[in-house]
Amino acid sequence: NAGVTQTPKFRVLKTGQSMTLLCAQDMNHEYMYWYRQDPGMGLRLIHYSVGEGTTAKGEVPDGYNVSRLKKQNFLLGLESAAPSQTSVYFCASRKDRTNSPLHFGNGTRLTVT
Amino acid sequence: RKEVEQDPGPFNVPEGATVAFNCTYSNSASQSFFWYRQDCRKEPKLLMSVYSSGNEDGRFTAQLNRASQYISLLIRDSKLSDSATYLCVVIIYNFNKFYFGSGTKLNVKP
Numbered sequence: 001n002a003g004v005t006q007t008p009k010f011r012v013l014k015t016g017q018s019m020t021l022l023c024a025q026d027m028n029h030e031y032m033y034w035y036r037q038d039p040g041m042g043l044r045l046i047h048y049s050v051g052e053g054t055t056a057k058g059e060v061p062d063g064y065n066v067s068r069l070k071k072q073n074f075l076l077g078l079e080s081a082a083p084s085q086t087s088v089y090f091c092a093s094r095k096d097r098t099n100s101p102l103h104f105g106n107g108t109r110l111t112v113t
Numbered sequence: 114r115k116e117v118e119q120d121p122g123p124f125n126v127p128e129g130a131t132v133a134f135n136c137t138y139s140n141s142a143s144q145s146f147f148w149y150r151q152d153c154r155k156e157p158k159l160l161m162s163v164y165s166s167g168n169e170d171g172r173f174t175a176q177l178n179r180a181s182q183y184i185s186l187l188i189r190d191s192k193l194s195d196s197a198t199y200l201c202v203v204i205i206y207n208f209n210k211f212y213f214g215s216g217t218k219l220n221v222k223p
Contacts, residue, residue, distance in 0.1 A: 042215040043157070043200075090156055099145035099204065102211065104156040 002026050006091050006105035013081040013112045021076040021108050023091030031094040032074040033102065034058075034066060036087040043090070049074055050097070081112045114139055117203050119214035127222055130191045134217045136201030137183045143212075145204035146177055146184045150197045151216065157200055160186075191221045 004025045013019055023032065034046040035058075045058030049068040063085060065077045074093075078085060091105040119136045126132045138146075146163035161168065163175040163184050174187040184203075188195055198216040205212070 040215075043213045045211070088154075099162070101147050101159050101162060102157075102202070104158070106156050107154075109154075 004091055004093050004103050004105035006089075006108050008108060009106070010109045011111070013078075013110065015082060015112060017081050018077070018079050019081065019110075020078075021089055021091075021110075023074045023076070023093075023105055024072055025074075025091075025093040025103070026072065027093060027095070027103065028071070029093035029103070030071075030096045032068065033092045033094070034064070034074065034076045035090045035092065036060065037090060038087050046076065046089075081110075083112045086110060086112045116140060116212040117201060117214040119199075119201055119217045121215060121217060123218040123220050125220045125222060126191055128191055128193060130221075131187065131189050132191055132219065133185055133187045134199055134201075134219075135183050135185050136203075136214050136217075137181075138201075138203045138212070139182065140203070140205055140212075141179075141182065142205050143182075143203045146175075147202040147204075148173075148175060148184075148186050149200040149202060151200055152197050160199070188219075191219075193221050193223065195219060196221045 007022045033048040035043045044060045047066040049055045052071040055066045067075045089108045092102040148160040149157040150160045151157045167176045172189045176185045198218045200216045201214040203212045
């Protein structure tokens with residue numbers, strides 16, 4: 001099992017450019033999450049999904065959109081990148097709404113210049 | 114007040130030492146608890162769940178104190194490879210909310 005896979009691993013964007021981060025999980029998990037991690041800020045939830053076709057906002061959703069068209073994939077989009085979106089992005093999945101833990105992907109390091 | 118608080122450290126200990134971290138949480142409805150380990154520039158990885166009766170996994174022991182609203186992680190016989198940041202995670206799953214501590218940094222020295 002690959003677990004949670006994120007692509008790409010690194011990316012440099014210019015201000016105003018757009019991109020999509022892909023998260024794929026092969027564990028048949030219902031719940032998927034996108035977090036960003038900045039120095040001194042800890043992990044902050046951007047958006048999440050509780051099942052195929054559903055998405056919801058987290059604590060820092062502005063400037064991002066998401067889609068969950070297939071259960072195994074959760075896409076994070078930046079329509080017009082800003083330097084404030086320079087961060088490390090982690091995708092995570094979780095089996096269901098019980099005490100199951102989060103499983104994280106290995107992260108995408110994004111720099112916006 | 115933050116939902117989950119951890120001492121950021123760093124905790125600098127020699128190899129072979131025993132070290133303990135605490136994590137306090139503010140919401141008494143918190144129902145699931147985990148410790149994660151995060152190495153520099155890497156993703157958080159699940160270290161262990163924390164059960165009400167306490168649990169052990171090799172050199173690692175986790176405890177939950179609901180009365181005082183904290184969880185703890187004890188590491189015995191520290192290894193150089195234990196150097197990392199340890200995150201506590203609290204879930205209030207009635208509301209499907211996760212709360213992450215900001216992490217405690219551990220440095221194990223030769």
